[in-house]
Amino acid sequence: MTAAEISVDRDVVGVGREFAVAIRTTPLAAAPPLSGPGAAYVIALDASPSMSWPAEKDGETSRWRLAVQAVVELVRQLPPGDRIGLVAFDHQARPLVVDRPVSELRGTLEAVLGNESPPPYGGTNIEEALETSYRMLANSPAPSRRVILFSDGDPNTGVTTAEGLAAPAQRAAQHDVYTDTIGMGADADVDLLLALSVGGGCGHVSSKEGARERVTEIAARLARWGQNVAAPGGELDVEVHPFFPVAGVYQLVPTRRRLEVSVRKGDGGGQRLVIPLGAVGAGDQQPLFVLRLTAPDRVVRRRVDIVEATGSLRGTNGGALGKAVGSVQGVAEQESAPRLDRLMAEIDAIDTEARIARRLNETEPSRYDEVYREAIEEAQSRGLDELAGTYEASLDGLRHGQAPGDVRNEQRATSSTSKTSANRLLQARPELDPGLVARGGGRESRADRADRLRRSRPDDGWGEDSETEDRRG
CATH class of the missing domain: 1.20.58 (Methane Monooxygenase Hydroxylase; Chain G, domain 1)
Structure with missing residues (x-):
């Protein structure tokens, strides 16, 4: 049975100190072969006037031609049975190709796109491009469905704010349709493109020498991300001990970002979070999430279960995730060195x-x-x-x-992409001295310990047998 998996970065946490808890699923087997496509894509190409500008400094290749090159390279690397749709957009969106197999497009794609060119004037309507693309994928049976958006500028027609444009991308992700974004040139709004890349990644192609190699590299990465999907989506249902406040929720693999996840009161009085998994790859290609937690301002000389995680997966590997529990051996004045230091x-x-x-x-x-x-x-x-x-x-x-x-755009896009695997991030150092728990708050006599336990409140949230010592004030 597939289960959630929790890794706490250290055995003993420091009083009032922050620490990290990683959560992912156990490895999934590859989904069984399907009679239909393994992946379906809709590629939305910005055809506004600025896409006719040079893609490389002192070069003749336009941003439009470079984007076309990226699409051709992507199609070249995809399995022949995958499906492709194409949308060109300026002030409005125009479907050019609807749900065609990769094998049919490999020899004709450049001819199809060769009939298109950016007009001398017009707007940039990313909203309509996204909505059109999501509709084209809505009824696809493929377990992996992705929209890939290429754009070189700010939207100036339709909805134009990052928050407003992220809303349809978030709704699509709830139906396991994810969005990858590629910025082209200095005028691309990479902050907006990062907001749109829900469940996907963000790349950038600068107008400089080497742009052709860069766009080929991005196409190869996009081709990999859409393949080998074991589950098209799911959620992690996480409950955190109420005395360990959640200071932040992050994704480290395959993209790197801080997530906006609501923290609510759980049924057991703890902090409850629901984290969308996105697409889950087979084997060690699971997404990796990390909670930044803060330890309480008191010494605790016992094991504490601080995080529980369950959840569910969709698709042929779908079903409930087995529960995982993450614990620390105590809270001490002197914390242990982190085993998962990265x-x-x-x-x-x-x-x-x-x-x-x-x-x-x-x-x-x-x-x-x-x-x-x-x-x-x-x-x-x-x-x-x-x-x-x-x-x-x-x-x-x-x-x-x-x-x-x-x-700026290139640096931000580069920093948003993980360059390592979850397994490498979770490689542990050798465990250190567990005696830190006993030494954490200094030794005390049996009489002092008995007196402290008599004075402790039975309803303080740690349980009747808790051994805690307040260090506040």
């Missing part, structure tokens, strides 16, 4: 990157270099060397004349 570093990098992005939004592009220098120092001071490296690459791009918008 979890807190990863979520710290996500939060740090979000702060730097807000700073860039408030800064004139001519001063981006100042922000990136400060960002490098901040990331290095926090031990986030990989994040510091992305800012160093951004600073180098500015020095070589790359457009500030391109630099």
Whole structure:
């Protein structure tokens, strides 16, 4: 039976300190072969006037031709039985191809798209492009269904806000249709594209030398993400002990982002969260989520069950997930060293990157270099060397004349994509001295311990046999 799986990053947590709890499913077997398509895609191509601009500095290839190249490369890498739809959009959306097998399109796709070209004027209606694409996939029997959006600018027709455009993407994800977004050039609104990539990823192609190689790399990644899906969707139902407040919910694999998940009061008095799983790959290709929790301001000298997780999967591997329980061996003044030391570093990098992005939004592009220098120092001071490296690459791009918008978009898209697997993030260090629990609050005499237990409240939430010591004030 497939079950939830919980990993706490350390055995003993520190009084009032934050720590990380990872949640995923146990490995799923590949779904049995189907008579129909394994995956269905609708590709929405921005055909607004700016897509005719050069895709590479001092180059002749337009953004439109580069997007067409990406679609051709994607189709080349997909299995012949997968299904493809194509939508071109400017101020309105126009279906060009509806539910055709990959095998039929491989030799004709460039001819189909060759008849299209960006008009000399017009708007950018991402809302209609998304709604049209989702309708085209609504009745597909494929277990993996994805919309891939290519756009180079801000929407200026229909709904234009990130919140408003994310709403249909979120509704589609509830029906296991996920959205990948690709920004083209310096004018792409990567923050908006990140908001739209519900259950999917976000990439960016800068207008610089090497853009063709970059778009080929993105196409290969998109082809991989749509394949080998063991379950098209599901949810994790998580309950957290009421004395360990939830400070944040994150996804680390396959994308890296902080999630907006509501925390409600559970039936047992704890904190209840429902986390959408998205598509679940076979084997070790499960998505990985992490909770940032805060320990209580008191010493606890006993094992505490802090997180329970169940849930469900849909599709041929569907059904209820077996329950998992995550525990700590106690709460002490001196916490144990984390065995899963990369979890807190990863979520710290996500939060740090979000702060730097807000700073860039408030800064004139001519001063981006100042922000990136400060960002490098901040990331290095926090031990986030990989994040510091992305800012160093951004600073180098500015020095070589790359457009500030391109630099910013490329860095944000790069940081949003996981570069490792869940298994590597969950590789544990050797377990350390469990005696920290006994030593956590300092030794006490039997008489002192008996007196403290007599004075403890029986309804304090830890149970009748709890051994806690308040460290507040």
